[in-house]
Amino acid sequence: xxxxxxxxxxxxxxxxxxxxxxxxxxxxxxxxxxxxxxxxxxxxxxxxxxxxxxxxxxxxxxxxxxxxxxxxxxxxxxxxxxxx
Amino acid sequence: xxxxxxxxxxxxxxxxxxxxxxxxxxxxxxxxxxxxxxxxxxxxxxxxxxxxxxxxxxxxxxxxxxxxxxxxxxxxxxxxxxxxxxxxxxxxxxxxxxxxxxxxxxxxxxxxxxxxxxxxxxxxxxxxxxxxxxxxxxxxxxxxxxxxxxxxxxxxxxxxxxxxxxxxxxxxxxxxxxxxxxxxxxxxxxxxxxxxxxxxxxxxxxxxxxxxxxxxxxxxxxxxxxxxxxxxxxxxxxxxxxxxxxxxxxxxxxxxxxxx
Numbered sequence: 001x002x003x004x005x006x007x008x009x010x011x012x013x014x015x016x017x018x019x020x021x022x023x024x025x026x027x028x029x030x031x032x033x034x035x036x037x038x039x040x041x042x043x044x045x046x047x048x049x050x051x052x053x054x055x056x057x058x059x060x061x062x063x064x065x066x067x068x069x070x071x072x073x074x075x076x077x078x079x080x081x082x083x084x
Numbered sequence: 085x086x087x088x089x090x091x092x093x094x095x096x097x098x099x100x101x102x103x104x105x106x107x108x109x110x111x112x113x114x115x116x117x118x119x120x121x122x123x124x125x126x127x128x129x130x131x132x133x134x135x136x137x138x139x140x141x142x143x144x145x146x147x148x149x150x151x152x153x154x155x156x157x158x159x160x161x162x163x164x165x166x167x168x169x170x171x172x173x174x175x176x177x178x179x180x181x182x183x184x185x186x187x188x189x190x191x192x193x194x195x196x197x198x199x200x201x202x203x204x205x206x207x208x209x210x211x212x213x214x215x216x217x218x219x220x221x222x223x224x225x226x227x228x229x230x231x232x233x234x235x236x237x238x239x240x241x242x243x244x245x246x247x248x249x250x251x252x253x254x255x256x257x258x259x260x261x262x263x264x265x266x267x268x269x270x271x272x273x274x275x276x277x278x279x280x281x282x283x284x285x286x287x288x289x290x291x292x293x294x295x296x297x298x299x300x301x302x303x304x305x306x307x308x309x310x311x312x313x314x315x316x317x318x319x320x321x322x323x324x325x326x327x328x329x330x331x332x333x334x335x336x337x338x339x340x341x342x343x344x
Contacts, residue, residue, distance in 0.1 A: 024186045031189035 008069035015062040022055040126321070130266070131328030202293065211282050214289030215247065216240035220304060251278075266329050269322035277315030284310050 023036040026048065040052055158164060205213050219236035234242065258271045265272030284307040291300045298306075 021185045031191070 004069045004073050008066045011065035011069065012062055015058045015065065019055055019058040019062065022051050022058070026051055026055070126324050127326075127328035129328065130325040134329055204290065207286075210286035210289040211247075212244055214285035214287075214307075215243040217288060217291065218243050265318075266322050266325045269319050269326060272322055273315040273319035276318040277311035280314040281307075281311035284308075 020036065026044070027038045027040055028035050029038045041048075044052065204210070216237065218240055222232050222234065222236050222239040224230050224232055232239075254274070258268070262268040262271070265275075287294070288303060288307045291303050294303075
């Protein structure tokens with residue numbers, strides 16, 4: 001159980017850190033403006049588009065990873081223990 | 085086993101643990117009838133929680149090959165030092181990483197000739213700033229012909245002295261022997277109301293900014309009512325949890341074993 005917890009926490013914090021950095025680079029119009037969740041700017045280069053794709057991927061990686069390790073896997077374990 | 089009864093250690097005291105160092109349940113362990121009394125509601129839930137953690141700890145001790153020693157800690161070098169260096173490296177690396185990837189915003193230089201519309205201290209001093217806004221509590225004394233004894237600003241500064249003084253006195257009133265809030269519900273609820281008051285007085289300090297969200301007079305009343313309500317609720321909850329919490333058993337169980 002503790003192993004699953006630290007895997008989920010690692011995904012949440014590590015993925016969240018990278019997501020925060022990319023969001024700070026690309027979707028933060030200004031310090032006194034919307035931060036981290038601003039509009040995706042137009043006319044990004046190839047690197048920018050790749051970073052935006054990576055940001056979206058990290059977002060879902062965090063959601064699905066945390067769900068998997070904190071909810072699904074423990075639930076399956078409980079079910080298997082209950083059935084045996 | 086009969087052998088265990090006859091064994092003694094150096095001090096001549098009877099050794100009943102079979103040389104394993106595992107302390108068996110003693111007469112403070114509740115009987116089955118005592119356990120069955122806690123059959124409903126929050127006290128039952130609390131009881132099950134603590135009983136389960138106690139049982140897990142007992143099982144872990146029984147199946148472990150750990151030999152209890154006279155040493156109560158690890159040496160500074162290398163054990164503690166290696167751990168501290170790795171923690172320090174992690175946080176220094178995190179600071180370097182964040183300052184390299186997300187450098188802080190540098191605003192325009194401050195203009196000393198104009199006063200900003202909103203003046204606020206840093207957020208962690210809002211509570212102190214809020215204490216300066218306690219003017220309505222400053223009594224107008226009849227003996228002074230309706231005059232106030234202090235100016236409102238003096239009153240606010242004295243309120244800081246009262247709050248800091250109370251925080252300084254608390255450790256002398258309660259020595260902190262409780263390991264967890266359920267052991268001393270009163271002092272835990274004092275702490276809860278203090279934390280809630282720190283929050284509400286902080287909100288009061290920005291009352292002119294959030295006046296369209298909440299009426300300032302209502303906010304002023306809530307500032308002092310909410311801590312009392314939160315303290316009373318937490319006292320009631322902890323007091324009802326205490327029924328299911330075997331205070332003496334857990335106090336004995338978690339006490340640090342002194343060196344021989």
